[in-house]
Amino acid sequence: MAARRMATPSSASNVTIVTGASRGIGLCIAKELAVRGHRLLLVARDAARLATAAGEVAATGARVETLALDLRDEAAAAAAVAVAERHLGPPTAIVNNAGTAPSDKVENTTPAMLRETFALHVGAPLAFARACVPHMKAAGRGCLLHLASTAGLRGYAFTSAYTAAKHGMVGLARALHAELRPAGIDVYAICPGFVDSDITRAAAAAIAARGKATAEQAFQRMAAQNRIGRMHTPAEVAAAVAEVLHDRPAGCVYDLDRDEPAFVD
Ligand SMILES: NC(=O)c1ccc[n+]([C@@H]2O[C@H](COP(=O)([O-])OP(=O)(O)OC[C@H]3O[C@@H](n4cnc5c(N)ncnc54)[C@H](OP(=O)(O)O)[C@@H]3O)[C@@H](O)[C@H]2O)c1
Structure with a gap:
């Protein structure tokens, strides 16, 4: 990984919204x-799934709060930041990971699908930035991290809304990185x-339902599209996110689909 800019402050002062x-x-x-x-x-x-997840996370001894809301709602990010401030302290990092991955041929890709997908992948990260940046600027530190995708770097068939939104997510990260890095705020897109995960298994099941292949064949075909020749695991993506969040390397867009993951800019 590229040289870090600075050591992050002690973990005890890290308040992160995921x-x-x-x-x-x-x-x-x-x-x-x-x-x-x-x-x-x-x-x-889903509040029930969040409660179960919070139980698993709290088992590590960490302080955990949950908030059930739909991030396509324009007011949701500000509400989440307010809850974090009230219960945990001002957020020092946001991990914009929530996503759905609609998949269909272009003739079936409606303006509503495009709007919804952009609202979640681009609108919500912008709304979090708007809600957090004033405090982060005042503190002289902060991190906005976008869980993007190689769909933000290249095109995949039958995913026009998702691919366009992920390109938007990467573009937003690049713009915020250029604007905010001088203020001490690091912005990353992890790809x-x-x-x-559930998204990929659901996509494989959808292909199987259309009778094009078995779910397992569809899953293996998706894996083969990765340059590394296999599926990533959620754990290795999470490890990369944590490393970037803590090391604060100098780049912005981090391509994981390489034998040696690297910043592409
Ligand atoms: N899986 C892949 O192959 C892959 C590859 C590259 C990038 N990514 C990206 O990685 C991120 C996580 O994907 P994943 O594979 O972990 O997906 P996942 O298992 O389906 O989880 C998606 C998460 O987002 C939440 N979510 C979805 N819509 C939401 C909304 N409108 N408001 C609030 N939360 C919402 C879901 O909870 P609720 O449904 O309860 O809201 C769930 O917690 C996504 O941004 C995805 O685009 C995934």
């Missing part, structure tokens, strides 16, 4: 940060290829 933390990659990230001493606010829509 979105989409009820399962999959987000839950792994929350656990990874918990063992590093972060106080955490976990956000997703894995296909990861073995």
